[in-house]
Amino acid sequence: MKENQGNKITIISQQQALDKLKEATPDTPIILDFDETVFLRNSTAEYLNSLRPRLIGLLLVICLKIIRPWNWLPPPFKGNQVKDWFLVIIPTILLPWSLFFWRAKxxxxxKDYGNLELINAVKDHPSSNIVVASLGFNFIIMPILQHLPLQHNSLIGCRFWQGAFDRSKGKLLMSRQALSDSTLAAAILITDSPDDLPFLEIVAKPCLVVWHEAKYIPPFQDLYPQFIRRNNNSIVSN
Known part of the structure; x- marks a missing residue:
């Protein structure tokens, strides 16, 4: 039976989320958000901050923010939902060596920002189907994920060239296409994002939790702090 049936999804504490994970049966599917959950930073922001040369990377992002090409696309791709795809793909194409800097970083x-408290709790479920689901980008997430002590069965994320299409679908639809209805219905989902409310409503054990050590750090804030402040401390979607 779903814990949230008839109840409004609310934010719970870290300990409550860990307790739900501990109480889950050995075969309970575990779905984990990545940014600011498994990884205690925003991977897209960290990637943009690794663009080299950084000043050119910043100027590219500023130009994209001014031009707003994500508003030129037809529905359903138009709008802020696909903004991060433009902010990632265009600088990567123009500064392709940044990929090597990213993999090295x-x-x-x-090591610095893996959520070891959560990861260690997941280790107690070696028989579970462990899925990392994110609206972040696979080529950004994988170099971090493969260095975390987290054994996972699959990563559901946005592809490089098809990222606009993936982001327009959203995390829930991408997960529905990758996982069976029975897996989703039986799962525990741990995420920090209120945007995941429709996803939380369909799983057996919803966990909406903000981790104490999680933090969004805007890219390039040391190069252009006034620009960052004027844009509500966010260049990419948080």
Missing amino acids: APQLA
Whole structure:
């Protein structure tokens, strides 16, 4: 039976989320958000901050924010939902060597910002189907994820060239296409994002939790702090 049946989804404490995980049966599917959950930072923001040269990366992002090409697309791709795809793909195409800097940086990011409290709790469920689901980008997430001590069965994330299409679908639809209805219905979902409310409503054990050590750090804030402040402390979607 779903714990949330007839109840409004509310934010719970870290300990409550860990307790739900501990109480789950050995075969309970476990679905984990990545940014600010498994990884205690925003992976897209960290990637943009690794663009080299950084000043050119910043200027590219500023130009994209001014031009707003995500508003030129036809529905359903139009709008802020696909903004991060533009902010990632265009600088990556123009500064392709940044991928090598990112892969070199990822192991240290995994060491510094992996959510070991959550990861260690997941380790107690070696028989579970463990899925990492994110609206972040696979090529950004994987170099971090492979250096975290988290055994997972699959990653559901946005592809490089098809990222606009993936982001327009959203995390729930991407997960429905990758997982069976029975898996979703029996799962525990741990996420920090209120945007995941429709997803939380269909799983057996919903956990909406903000981790104390999780933090969104805007990219390039040391280069152009006034620009960051004028844009509500966010260049990419948090």
